[in-house]
Amino acid sequence: MCLILIEPSSKITELQKTSYSLAGILLEKAMPIKELFHQENSVLSLSPKDKKELLEMLADEAAARLQYDRQKVLEALQAREKLGSTALGRGIGLPHTRLEGLGAPLALLARLARPIEFDARDGEPVDLVFMVLWPENSAEGFLPALSGICRVLRGNQLARQLRQAQSGTEALAMLQSSEAESPDEPA
Numbered sequence: 001m002c003l004i005l006i007e008p009s010s011k012i013t014e015l016q017k018t019s020y021s022l023a024g025i026l027l028e029k030a031m032p033i034k035e036l037f038h039q040e041n042s043v044l045s046l047s048p049k050d051k052k053e054l055l056e057m058l059a060d061e062a063a064a065r066l067q068y069d070r071q072k073v074l075e076a077l078q079a080r081e082k083l084g085s086t087a088l089g090r091g092i093g094l095p096h097t098r099l100e101g102l103g104a105p106l107a108l109l110a111r112l113a114r115p116i117e118f119d120a121r122d123g124e125p126v127d128l129v130f131m132v133l134w135p136e137n138s139a140e141g142f143l144p145a146l147s148g149i150c151r152v153l154r155g156n157q158l159a160r161q162l163r164q165a166q167s168g169t170e171a172l173a174m175l176q177s178s179e180a181e182s183p184d185e186p187a
Contacts, residue, residue, distance in 0.1 A: 021182030031145045033152065033179040035124045036107040036132070041065065042168030046129075047113040053118065054116060055081070058101065058131045062106055066133075068129065070098065092153060096132040098139070105145065106133045109171060128162055164167060 007012035026185035048054035055077045061183045071091040080086065083185060108131045115125035131150050134142040152158055158178045 001044045031105065031141050031148070033148060034120050034176045036105060036145055037109055037172055037175060038150075040168075041107060042109040044111045044165065044168055044171060045113055046110050048116055050116055051081070053116050054093075054110075054112070054118075054129065057093065058060065058108060058110065058129070061108055061110075062131065062133055063147075065108075066102065066106055068099070075132075085119035085121075086122075087126055088150065089120040089122040089124060090156065090159060091115060091124050091127050092159060093118050093120075094132070094146065094149060095127040095129065096134070096142075098134045100134045100170065100176065102133060102135040105135065105141075107131065107145075107149075107161075109168070109175065111165070111171070118147040128159055137183055145169075148179070 034147035046054065046057055048057055056074060059070050059077060062068065062073045064143065066073075071113035076099055077095050080095065080097040087093045108129075110129040110131065112127045115127040120126065130153075132142075132145060132149070134145070152175065158174065161174045162171050165174060
C-alpha cells in the first residue's frame with residue numbers, strides 16, 4: 001500500500017487547499033528522487049537471513065554514511081516495524097523512520113541476494129528495499145518523499161528492472177529516469 005498525497009499545483013484552488021487541509025491531507029511537494037538517492041547509497045548484494053538481520057545491515061550502512069549511532073538507527077527502524085510492516089507488496093519493502101539529531105535525509109536502495117519474509121500483506125517475500133531516514137525536527141517533506149517512492153514503483157516494470165541492474169549506478173539511473181516518466185498527479 002502506498003501513501004496517497006495530493007501535491008499542490010496551479011489546478012488546485014484555494015478553496016480546495018482549505019478543504020484538503022481540513023481533511024488532514026498534506027499539500028507538500030516531494031523531494032525529487034535524484035536528491036534523495038545518491039549513487040553511493042545503493043547496495044545490490046545484501047544477504048540477510050531474515051527481517052531482523054536486514055534491519056541490522058541497513059542500520060550499519062546508514063550509521064557509516066551518516067556518522068550516526070548505529071543502535072539508534074536500528075532501534076528506530078525496529079520501533080517503526082512494530083507499528084506494522086513497511087512492506088509495500090510485490091517484493092518491495094520501504095522501512096522508514098525519523099531520527100533525532102539527523103542533519104539531512106538519507107535514502108538507501110538495497111537489493112537482496114535472496115527474498116526474505118517481511119510480513120507483507122500480499123505474503124510475498126521482499127527482495128527490493130528502499131530505506132528512508134528523515135530528520136525528526138524537519139517533518140516537512142517526509143511523507144511526500146515516501147509517496148514519491150511509491151509513485152515510481154506503481155508499475156511492475158521498474159521493480160523488474162531494478163532486480164536485473166548490474167550495478168548501483170545503473171539501478172539509481174533507472175530509479176531517477178522512472179521519476180522523470182512518472183506523472184505529477186497524486187499517487
